[in-house]
Amino acid sequence: MDTCDIKCINETKVKATVGSLPPTEDIHQMADIFKALSDPSRLKIVLALLNQEHCVCDIAAICGQTDSAVSHQLRILRTLKIVKTRRDGKIIYYSIDDDHVASLIHMSLHHVRH
Amino acid sequence: MDTCDIKCINETKVKATVGSLPPTEDIHQMADIFKALSDPSRLKIVLALLNQEHCVCDIAAICGQTDSAVSHQLRILRTLKIVKTRRDGKIIYYSIDDDHVASLIHMSLHHVRH
DNA sequence: TCTTCATTTGATCAGTTGTTCATATATTAA
């Protein structure tokens, strides 16, 4: 037991908890989703898309952001497959494509209203 | 109607969605929680505390981080009231103090295992 | 083909963030 002499107080608890942690890839995947929702500007975009699809310029109007800023944010959401797109001529519509994210949002909305 | 001439395509949809958005304070509050969980190192700490309390040095051992890094992260979690503390002599134990956050985590865990 | 329009992309930059290292603080035993 040469690992216990460095401030390890409760080796049993430590080992049990280490064993219950999800793998690192899972933790990173979870953190990625939380990070996607952690910026207020981007969260507002996701909230705007919860009930119906919108084109980029409508999202910009709804959220009070520039087209460019919205487009950057949408690229992040696209990369994470949180949103999906539908093109209609020159216009691209965005909508939520991830039920899990929608669920997290609804749970969070429900909580913040208390 | 002097606001429609600036690329506003669908004013009806825009107004309806603006009306359905939560207030800015709520959005920021939600984003703060997501941000707290968005860093993998910090998320790992929260995961470690899900089932039982741990002292700082145990958390550090569990998560493979230094005491100092853990302590900084715990300060963030404390500030947001996500964790609570219990002192026992020189030792301070941390545990989760926010059911909503625990729920978000469990939901996320459930989803990532599919 | 050229022009217009909707959107994307890239560069830039100020602000933010997590980790390290050093120091400070609080508790306890001798």
Added chain:
DNA sequence: TTAATATATGAACAACTGATCAAATGAAGA
């Protein structure tokens, strides 16, 4: 009181991040 231990705090810094501005791309009409 001093020393040891557990933890918190502060400064520094490299990396990251979101918004702006300019340019590029794609679709459609003339």
